[in-house]
Amino acid sequence: MADLLTHVLAAYVVLTVASWRVERITPSWVAVGMCGGAIPDLVKVDLVLDSMTVEGALGVPFTWSPVSTLGGVGLVAGAIALAFGPRYRRRAFGFLVAGGSLSLVVDGLRVYADGRAGPWLYPVTWWRPPTPSLYVTSDPRVLVVAVAVAALVFAADRRFGRRGTAE
């Protein structure tokens, strides 16, 4: 997967640009979307709690992989949304899922030797979407591009954004 910072920045860029046109996307919700962008990376819980360890403890097959799929994003987003005040819950869920899904799409563009991304649409489908194999995560250029674009958007938002003049 792309690194977590790229995910968070991608959510920031997309949601901030969208906020220029969609009034309801305010900085508070952009922040929620950025957190949503981090959800698929929770799959790295594997580093702390190895799936094999869990498998041994439970006695059933187990893998953390679904965390980095549509189903995992939806469930984790739902759990996080429950931590929001009632009036925000639904929208929080929406922004979390939006951010998380965006990360899945970004991940879906990375290199696979056989040209097909992982089944990140699980559990909707096991189909592995074709990937343009744009990048590998360890390539620093990915981060350079992400940071540069995010900086541009940040500057543009300051200058031209809806709230730029109000604050």
Add this chain to the structure above:
Amino acid sequence: MGDGDRVVGVERFGTEPDPPVCGVGQQVRLPVAEIAVVREDEHGVGGRLGVDDGVAVLVELDDGAVAGGGVEGRLEAAASERDAGGGLDGLVTDGLLAFVQRAADERGRRALVGVESTQLPTLEGDGELVGEDEVDPNGLADVVREEERRGDAATEHVEAAGAAGDVVEREVGGRRRVVAEDDELAHGRGETRSRYTSVEVWRTRVAPSRVAGERRHETVLPSASRDGHVHPLVRLVGVLALLGVLGGLCVHYDRAAPTHTPYPETAALATDYGAHVGEDTLLFGTVQRVDAAADRAAIRVDSDEGAFEMAVNGFAERVEPGGVVQVYGSLRAGRTIDASTVEVVNPAGASKGYKYAVSAVGALLALASFFRRWRVDRESLSFEVRADG
């Protein structure tokens, strides 16, 4: 918010036609989502700061409700001179009309602000504030009784920064109307910009301060049932249930994946390699040794049945031992794969450290952004928008 702003806290009413009313002293929360920001409008109504005897103001509902959409109005000389539409044509956003009055009422209080939807009947009281929300299709009006509180009726939720010496006491009342998406909110005014489906109305009142230099705000609101509060334990159960389902997916995925991938499982390669010779597969492996001269490498592949080593033919990449590669190719006898494609995931073992470090920065960025805009409300144990977010 600037120094000259005054803040009026308002909360949405519930879906019940007649919600219960809480008393003074009951905990009250004022999320920013429904805080109206009133300030002198630098642009003014019709470009003029002073309109007749009044002063142009800008009413914004911060976040949530109208989401930054401002409602312009003016401070009028007297309540009796209210003319919701006066001078506002073409300036009012989202089909709302605003007006503000500053006349002292019989109790010597001054209304802070009134905003009125042109579709709603005139509201009695000192002023009205209209917000909007799209969520609730239940449009019945409800009114909340007023409560007064003086002295140290502090709530931490609202800071008034208006005219010096204002302590706020107020009535909160409300009505709700729902208008169809395509209804013209401000009929007769050619104002058709509304994209919201319901309108909420609030009345607020501001009173002069008894405590010089101190400004406080008290909101009296219907009790918690209004905004659908769920006990934290119930929510915790909900969270656990969702994570339980996720756990189910984690089991299901591992169980079902082999039948949905065209390649043999790594576990099967570990235990019964011979049965899969000749098949195509995609392997992820950690590079052990590279023989650049012969375009060969040895990689270690992890599986549920333990790690095993594979020899890779056609390995032309420059990778350090410890790096991670993807190999796509055909399985040959003797744990060898003829690679048709090799992709380098991590060129060296250190790449992992780079990814983790950058990811840690990303996690901090996300959390910092979040908590700059949100806070944990200790009373309800939930996230609420920060007042200064």
